[in-house]
Amino acid sequence: MDPKLINDCVHCGFCLPTCPTYALWGEEMDSPRGRIHLMKQHVEGTPITPEMAGHFDACLGCMACVTACPSGVRYDRLIELTRVEVERQHVREPQDRAVRGIVFSLFPYPRRLRLLRPTMWLAERMAPFLARANPSLGAMAALAPRVEHRQRLPRLVRARGERRATVGMLLGCVQREFFPQVNAATARVLALEGCDVVVPPEQGCCGALSVHSGRDAQARRLASRTVRAFERAGVETVVVNAAGCGSSMKEYAELLGHEPPFRVADLSEYLAELGPVAKRHPLPLTVAYHDACHLAHAQGVRAQPRELLSAIPELELREIPESAICCGSAGTYNLLQPGAARDLGDRKAAAVGTTGAELLVSANPGCTMQIAAAVRRAGGRIRVAHTAEVMDASLRGVTL
Numbered sequence: 090m091d092p093k094l095i096n097d098c099v100h101c102g103f104c105l106p107t108c109p110t111y112a113l114w115g116e117e118m119d120s121p122r123g124r125i126h127l128m129k130q131h132v133e134g135t136p137i138t139p140e141m142a143g144h145f146d147a148c149l150g151c152m153a154c155v156t157a158c159p160s161g162v163r164y165d166r167l168i169e170l171t172r173v174e175v176e177r178q179h180v181r182e183p184q185d186r187a188v189r190g191i192v193f194s195l196f197p198y199p200r201r202l203r204l205l206r207p208t209m210w211l212a213e214r215m216a217p218f219l220a221r222a223n224p225s226l227g228a229m230a231a232l233a234p235r236v237e238h239r240q241r242l243p244r245l246v247r248a249r250g251e252r253r254a255t256v257g258m259l260l261g262c263v264q265r266e267f268f269p270q271v272n273a274a275t276a277r278v279l280a281l282e283g284c285d286v287v288v289p290p291e292q293g294c295c296g297a298l299s300v301h302s303g304r305d306a307q308a309r310r311l312a313s314r315t316v317r318a319f320e321r322a323g324v325e326t327v328v329v330n331a332a333g334c335g336s337s338m339k340e341y342a343e344l345l346g347h348e349p350p351f352r353v354a355d356l357s358e359y360l361a362e363l364g365p366v367a368k369r370h371p372l373p374l375t376v377a378y379h380d381a382c383h384l385a386h387a388q389g390v391r392a393q394p395r396e397l398l399s400a401i402p403e404l405e406l407r408e409i410p411e412s413a414i415c416c417g418s419a420g421t422y423n424l425l426q427p428g429a430a431r432d433l434g435d436r437k438a439a440a441v442g443t444t445g446a447e448l449l450v451s452a453n454p455g456c457t458m459q460i461a462a463a464v465r466r467a468g469g470r471i472r473v474a475h476t477a478e479v480m481d482a483s484l485r486g487v488t489l
């Protein structure tokens with residue numbers, strides 16, 4: 090690791106109030122500044138101890154500290170490189186190893202996830218029993234979504250009306266198998282706004298989960314395959330509707346050591362840039378918009394989804410207090426660190442509750458599942474949707 094990245098930190102502590110783990114536990118070593126201090130010790134020769142690994146594992150990778158830091162510290166890069174070291178040097182407990190083994194041999198592989206689809210209805214009921222055996226397995230089962238019918242997108246979705254652009258579209262792994270309606274809505278919205286949407290069938294996982302977990306070799310392999318798929322498709326822009334995938338793909342140059350032959354844009358970022366042509370039909374709804382960390386902090390995309398939602402007639406947008414604090418979902422965090430994730434989910438659900446909104450919208454199904462589960466735990470209910478689904482309903486003039 091480049092010590093300069095570490096030395097950029099001037100220990101000012103401006104990042105501390107935005108760090109979810111520091112907010113939970115008030116421990117310096119569970120703050121960005123404390124973790125950077127541990128990284129420095131390691132770079133100066135201290136081997137990674139189980140205690141150090143615990144502090145690094147507890148980091149959500151939410152990047153709120155990157156937004157807050159006035160000195161431009163690249164904590165995102167620092168924690169990614171540190172996680173690679175943790176995976177190389179730290180010997181995990183057998184249970185932790187087993188759970189990680191399940192997570193990383195399952196989630197980046199859409200075909201394996203597909204095999205789980207028929208069992209999803211059972212998962213929520215099994216959650217209390219699994220939780221007794223292992224909290225991570227319990228969390229995995231409790232968060233299992235009710236899956237919709239599989240909707241296979243064609244290789245090309247043609248623009249409606251005059252074609253204004255051609256874009257590629259990433260399907261994602263969890264998105265493709267468990268939230269196919271979000272991908273279908275994304276393709277329809279892009280087509281209604283005048284885009285030919287190219288969906289290369291050979292695309293797989295983008296590598297986001299692996300890169301965020303220090304699984305360097307797996308991340309590179311998956312990223313290279315994704316680059317090849319979209320390179321063959323010949324598109325200049327790849328539109329992504331999952332915040333974690335988008336943020337990783339925007340960093341392919343750092344991961345692979347060369348620029349990919351396309352640029353990556355989040356759906357809301359791309360639509361805002363393209364400008365509207367399709368008519369917006371009214372949606373009389375109160376909506377709380379949740380900033381997914383990998384969209385707001387990692388990609389700096391905050392204004393565009395709010396602009397898109399606010400432009401829908403009769404839709405009332407409400408802000409969630411403490412919007413910069415992570416909901417605890419954070420990729421696989423709610424599976425690997427279920428206790429902290431649960432506490433953060435409860436905190437976020439309470440904040441969402443103060444808005445009185447009837448619909449919770451975000452650009453990341455992981456976040457909405459996590460918050461909806463916390464709302465249910467508190468005895469409430471809230472409907473959830475992806476930004477793409479709200480736009481789709483308004484553009485087509487259907488109810489949500």
Ligand code: SF4
Binds near residue numbers: 108109151152154
């Ligand atoms: S990434 Fe999030 S959890 Fe990790 S140190 Fe930064 S603010 Fe804290």
Ligand code: SF4
Binds near residue numbers: 098099102121157161
């Ligand atoms: S990471 Fe940035 S904000 Fe946090 S202590 Fe270091 S310099 Fe200050």
